[in-house]
Amino acid sequence: MQAKLTETYITKLKHKSERYDVRDTVERGLVLRVGKKFGAKHWHTFVYRGSKRRMVRLGLFPHMSVRDARMAAIQAKANANAPWTPEHIKTVADLFEEYRKAREPKMRAWRDVQSAWDVWGEEFLGYLKLTDVSIHHGRELRNHVSKKSTELRGSAVIRYIRPMFSWAVDESLIDENPWAGLKATAIATPRDRVLTNEEWQKVWGATFKDNLGAYFRFLMLSAQRKDNVASMKWDEIQGNLWTIPAEKFKATKKESAKAHEVPLTPALMEILENQPKRGPFVFGPTGLKQLRLGSREKDRLAKKAGVDDWRLHDLRRTAATRMTENKIPRFIVERVLGHADRSVTAVYDRANYREEKRQALNELSKN
Structure with missing residues (x-):
């Protein structure tokens, strides 16, 4: 119901079995709520x-008069339209720091988010007042990265940074997501490059002429991710089994990551036995730090092998293809690769398939 609220009118209002509201016809949005139990009027x-x-x-009426209530309603609406952020969050850089504290412990891919911010986002956005950020800044950042690098990288940077503003809205740090309508349209085309048997043999032969040859050979015969092999430690090896810790293993969420077992075949054991133990890490010049690889090392190997148009990850795809061609069931190949099994059966099936994986890697070694 609605009425022109006055002190006399309000005094005569009685409570009912259910609370009810009376809207003021003078000040839009002002409401008097009458309680159901004692008739309190708020x-x-x-x-x-x-x-x-x-x-x-x-x-509460009558402590707040009709006139004061109308003035308070006007002030409340004015305050609602004013931009607000907590005192300690004034710039986008401040917001990113809060976002990092909240999300880094939970995000497996946080390293990519941090890299996008460090390389591109901080310089372009960090100094901006949080209340000044608009969708135009996002478009400018995307176009800037696309011009300096590639359109694919430009879209990726937006996809990494944009969720920060959604998170800020959920945490009531800002009222609206300024990048809500910002598009990141460039999407990577899935690669399907598989080395032929001849190319595989050429790359394998070239590894014996490279000072990182042991790393490349282990990568080819284990079918594991390049970063996991590069960061491999001696204490992760027990007998003929290598266990990649959960914190190193790729997963969308850290809490869903699990340790991954890689059976070590005789061929893989031979590579390890010939590696000098100079530090905690298996591969690398000194063994004291994780091996860091760039495109230069891979290009050097490709030149020695005489094989063009391939990436290190293509070795993993080729290894998976070789195992399947050797009649290894795809389910076992997935277990070797460490891909997540999202089927309902996976909830009940807790087998480690260690021997089946060992057989699959033995077949790969024959290539």
């Missing part, structure tokens, strides 16, 4: 922050 008003509506409690 002033409220509705305000909008962006597209969201919320109710603000103003005071």
Whole structure:
């Protein structure tokens, strides 16, 4: 119901079996709520922050008069339209720091987010006041990265940084996501490059002429991710079994990551036995630090092998293809690769398939 609220009118209002509201016809949004039990009369008003509506409690009648309630409603609506952020979050750089504290412990791919911010985002956005950020800054950042690098990289940077603003809205740090309509349209085309048997043999032969040859050979015969092999430690090896710790293993969420067992075939054991133990890490010049590889090392090997147009990850795809061609069931190949099994059966099946994986890798070694 609605009425022109006055002290006399309000005094005559009686409580009912259910609470009810009376809307003021003078000040839009001002409401008097009459309680159902004792008939207490509270002033409220509705305000909008962006597209969201919320109710603000103003005071209790008769302690707050009609005139004061109308003035308070006007002030509440004015405050709602004013930009607000916590005192310690003034710039986008401040927001990113809060985002990092909240998300880094939970995100397996946080390294990619941090890299996108360090290389591109901080310089372009960090100095901006949080209240000044708009979708135009996102478009400019995307275009800047695309021009300096590639369109694919430009879209990737947006996809890594944009969730920060959604998170800030959920945490009530900002009212609206300024990048809500920002598109990151460039998508990587899945690669399907598989080395032929001849190319595989050429690359294998070239590894014996390279000072990182042991790493490349282990990569080819284990079918594991290049970063996991590069960061391999001696204490992860027990007998003829290599266990990649959960914190190193790729997963969308850290809590869903699990340790991955890689059976070590005689061929893999031979590579390890010939590696000098100079530090905690298996591969690398000194063994004291994780092996860091760039495109230069791979290009050097490709030149020695005389094989063009391939990446290190293509070795993993080729290894998986070779195992399948050797009649290894695809399910076992997935277990070798460490791919997640999202089927319902996986909830009940807790077998480690260690011997089946060992057989698959033995078949790969024959190539």
